[in-house]
Amino acid sequence: MSHSAPASVLLAEDDGALRTVITLELKRLGLAVTAVPGGKEALAAMAAQAFDLVITDLKMPVVDGFQVLEVARKRIPEAQVIVVTGHGSVDSAVRAMKSGAFDYIQKPVDPETLSMVVNKALERLRLLREVEHLRAQVRGRFDPGNIVLVSNAMRRILELVQKVGVTDAAVLIQGESGTGKELVARAVHAAGSRRNHPFVAVNCGALPEGLLESELFGHARGSFTGAVANKRGLFEEARDGTLFLDEIGEMTPALQVKLLRALQTGEIRRVGENRTVKINARILAATNKDLKKGMADGSFRDDLYYRLNVFPITIPPLRERPEDIMPLAERFLKTAKEKHGGKAVRFSPEAAQALCSHAWPGNVRELEHAVERAVILAPEGEVRAEDLPPEVRPPSGADSKRSLGDMEREHILMTLDACAGNQVEAAKRLGIARNTLWRKLKDYGVPAKK
Ligand SMILES: Nc1ncnc2c1ncn2[C@@H]1O[C@H](COP(=O)(O)OP(=O)(O)OP(=O)(O)O)[C@@H](O)[C@H]1O
Ligand SMILES: [Mg+2]
Structure with a gap:
């Protein structure tokens, strides 16, 4: 969450003084706070916005904290709910936890406890999102619906x-x-x-x-x-x-x-x-x-x-079913674009030709990696034959048409490959300064690595 917008928190507390104190502490923690004086207002706020965190007093007139909790669980199931309970009412805190609250804080609210509980809740949210993200990646990769079969x-x-x-x-x-x-x-x-x-x-x-x-x-x-x-x-x-x-x-x-x-x-x-x-x-x-x-x-x-x-x-093996090559390549072009934000939308005729004539000893996985790499390298519009790994490219006389810049880029990337991505080692072999290498890689759009 540190790289994106600040986490958003909804605070429902009917005691005005306490609401101010908690709001200040939450702002100090860098959160975007929406503070409301009651349960009804909290429900309205949740209808309008999906919060990361909901902090609610349990005992409030008209619509109480339990109702806020219930609606939060339904409407924004991902949001972590922290309840604030009166002194000595642990049983209602327990009841709230059983209904899905993440944790509770007792009045009088101690800022240190508040910040600890809030940070714990945000950490949990971060992990949940990370797990969900990874799951989605695995699902996508192995989703039977994603199998290309031609x-x-x-x-x-x-x-x-x-x-x-x-x-x-x-x-x-x-x-x-x-x-x-x-x-x-x-x-x-x-x-x-x-x-x-x-x-x-x-x-x-x-x-x-x-x-x-x-x-x-x-x-x-x-x-x-x-x-x-x-x-x-x-x-x-x-x-x-x-x-x-x-x-x-x-x-x-x-x-x-x-x-x-x-x-x-x-x-x-x-x-x-x-x-x-x-x-x-x-x-x-x-x-x-x-x-x-x-x-x-x-x-x-x-x-x-x-x-x-x-x-x-x-x-x-892939070489025995060449009809699958281009459909697979198109699929991988699409997923690599989504993953790396590349600009190429299609393969040039020469690139397609090269893909279709390669023997693919590493089969679909090799094709997947070749396309992913090409999408990172291709400037825009098309993936060109020269964006493909050297072993995939035809050994043609086309070299004479390529610019010095292209050849330099290729040489640098091959060296980097040969050094297993180690940039310090690659710079040494190329005989250029580490900074120069780093700058060039940046120009090529190669993701930064240590
Ligand atoms: N027909 C297909 N359609 C879409 N993607 C495919 C297809 N076949 C393989 N892939 C992709 O190619 C990659 C390699 O596939 P997978 O890991 O299943 O191969 P494997 O035979 O288990 O390889 P290894 O022997 O190296 O473990 C995966 O990312 C997979 O999603
Ligand atoms: Mg396997």
């Missing part, structure tokens, strides 16, 4: 997703890196009756065996050093929902045995505990490895494979 291959996959979605069968999603395995997994989850329950994803390649085991199955307190409390595992977290075992091909043989047992018996046991817990999670798994090869060389158990692979879905 090729027959992708359409068939989506049909399959709808069919399997309503069953409880295990699905194994295979495909090269970046083909959209997680997206498809989330779509399977969203297509079935478990959609309103958790989708829990775990990357089996990211954790060492012991940790992954306790993540999946949970553990009892004291079962190993560092197990300071009982912990539910992801199987339990995914109760009534879906457990997505990503990178299943990376799972060690020992853990494969334990996973197989869990799937066979429908029960798990937390590490260090004897009690068993029934599992009720749908299992989806994904891999970019060839599990058949894994079975042949003994690194993947075939009994586990058959259990996970009731329904196989194989997503073809």
Whole structure:
């Protein structure tokens, strides 16, 4: 909130002197204050404006603080409500908290307590908004409604997703890196009756065996050093929902045995505990490895494979479904514009040509990143071929048409890429001052980084 407009607060207090004191303190805290002498006026103010914070006295004639609280919860559910109670009326404070008030302050109002409670409420609001923002981003990225499908291959996959979605069968999603395995997994989850329950994803390649085991199955307190409390595992977290075992091909043989047992018996046991817990999670798994090869060389158990692979879905690499390239690129152009405020609205014919002829070893994810980068670089109107990453561009003689400025920009950005975005290092390699680099990057519209 510190970068935008000051937080707005509605204060309803019938005692004029107290209203003045609280108003001054709130202004001192940098808030935009609307102070009203009663509940009726508070309701009118809320009808006209969505406040971040509502502070209301509980005992007021005609319309009291409980009614203000109730309307605030309905009308501006995000707003945090703080109630002011008379001395010794803790029970009404408790009642207000039960009805959704964030906190209460007792009269006589001590400015320090007031500022502490207000800051706590604002912090909570900030976190709520941040979480909501992040959720919306994740939702957008993995919203099945956002899946681009033009090729027959992708359409068939989506049909399959709808069919399997309503069953409880295990699905194994295979495909090269970046083909959209997680997206498809989330779509399977969203297509079935478990959609309103958790989708829990775990990357089996990211954790060492012991940790992954306790993540999946949970553990009892004291079962190993560092197990300071009982912990539910992801199987339990995914109760009534879906457990997505990503990178299943990376799972060690020992853990494969334990996973197989869990799937066979429908029960798990937390590490260090004897009690068993029934599992009720749908299992989806994904891999970019060839599990058949894994079975042949003994690194993947075939009994586990058959259990996970009731329904196989194989997503073809992007180079085998070129019809999807431009529709995906258009989609990513739109989202990147919204995210970075870029000015380009379309791809130049040369850029489109380059996109369509590239082999995309990193598949859809590589395309997504290439477009995002191009949107940042493209001056306006069109994304040009030279805005695309060098490996995507055709190695044509078009270089002679490019200006010195373009070439300099490209060289600088490639160097920066090669230094993993480290500007100090890049400046050193380029042989220019850090300030010069920074200024140029600013001209190119590259977001500032340390
Ligand atoms: N058909 C599609 N339509 C829209 N976006 C897609 C499509 N396929 C993939 N994406 C996007 O591409 C990115 C990569 O997809 P995802 O993470 O699902 O791939 P993955 O196969 O799980 O990759 P990895 O093997 O690297 O984990 C995501 O941002 C996803 O939203
Ligand atoms: Mg993935």
